[in-house]
């Protein structure tokens with residue numbers, strides 16, 4: 001039904017180039033999406049020779065155990081993510097969820113619940129929806145748990161801060177509403193930038209008892225060189 005509505009809404013035109021398309025994107029645009037390579041650190045999804053654990057994750061292990069990311073946060077992935085997040089193009093959610101789903105190995109799917117990165121109540125009210133939850137509910141609807149983790153307060157938007165300050169900015173921003181003993185949890189977000197937000201969420205989930213936390217994200221920002 002949603003796919004049907006999506007096609008109706010976009011009139012059979014590619015969301016990016018307006019050429020004819022049977023889905024949201026035409027085959028050419030689909031082929032040109034900036035997919036991440038195979039040699040990624042399994043923990044943070046940044047490039048790492050032979051796909052080994054990277055030096056940063058070895059030196060300062062993040063709270064999460066693994067990250068699956070599909071696209072580099074470059075054009076046109078940024079256009080798609082931005083349109084879902086700020087322009088209410090909700091038909092992009094099942095499309096982006098499908099990209100993530102295609103990259104999940106069978107063993108990666110063994111999770112007890114799927115938790116979208118929460119927005120604060122104030123931001124949820126002003127935006128009207130949580131883009132991470134919109135993606136997450138197409139991934140594993142039966143395991144979706146939007147209430148496991150809440151955002152207690154808004155910190156300054158991460159985008160406006162230098163990378164080094166982002167960790168401090170989100171400290172204590174999240175809270176769990178119940179114990180999660182031994183749970184294997186997938187945390188879903190649209191974009192992973194420094195990973196500071198996902199690190200803090202993983203630490204919060206583990207403090208509530210979670211045993212294993214993996215990130216499922218659509219796009220990964222590559223660090224400034």
Ligand SMILES: [Zn+2]
Nearest residue numbers: 014017026029
């Ligand atoms: Zn196109």
Ligand SMILES: [Zn+2]
Nearest residue numbers: 041044054057
């Ligand atoms: Zn790493």
